[in-house]
Amino acid sequence: MSVSITSYLLVALILFCVGLYGALTKRNAVVVLISIELMLNAVNINLVAFSKYGLYPAVTGHIFSLFTMTVAAAEVAVALAILIALYRNKETVNVDEMDSMKR
């Protein structure tokens, strides 16, 4: 028995849901970033799976997943720089204490 596209889509769906739950409930901002990375990885699995099992198999999905990886790396670098600057000024990395625009 061969692996169908539905199995890959289900793995990506479970990964996306776990990442979404982590991004919604965790307090530490680094953990929220990690969860967002999980969601981006789930999308990449979908792109690569469709580029093999889709109606027109081509390498376009591979190229788009490479672009997504690059954007995710840039996002993580900028977000960690923001976190370090915030920690230096406010001594916290919890997302529910970053409320200086609310007061």
Added chain:
Amino acid sequence: MTGEFIAFFVLSLLTIGGAVFMISFTRVVHMVISLGITFISIAGLYVLLGAEFVGVAQVLVYSGAISILMLFGIMLTKHDASDEGTGNTWKNWLSLIFVAALFGLMFWGIQSSVWPAPPETAASDVSNVKQIGLDVFKRYVIPFELISVLLLVALVGAIIMAKKEGNKE
């Protein structure tokens, strides 16, 4: 029960297990370790899908660079950090209900739609990496150049934001 199925089963189990352990651990350093397991397993899934170049890039970028960058972020902030979760439990339950509803909806959508029959993979003599290179530098050359500009902007922006302020000479 072919070898492909067994490999897919083991790799997807490692992927989802790493993600679930990542959510349920409390110490942040352990979270990054299990995240590395998830990333390497996803690279194995890519290789299983016939995308060797994307798999190698996944190992290099995600399990190499991003995990180390996360460790740096943890060490530079609170290195004995532990995430005990939000205090208010109704928010957790609300998030769980929302995520479960999304999962059910997407699961129903995936199961009920008709996917095209898997095409017989014609063994092309052009290798995967060569085809990716040809496509990137011919058809997608403008997004490729834009990505390089984006990386430069992110590099400069990260350095400027993480720089120590106040000690101007």
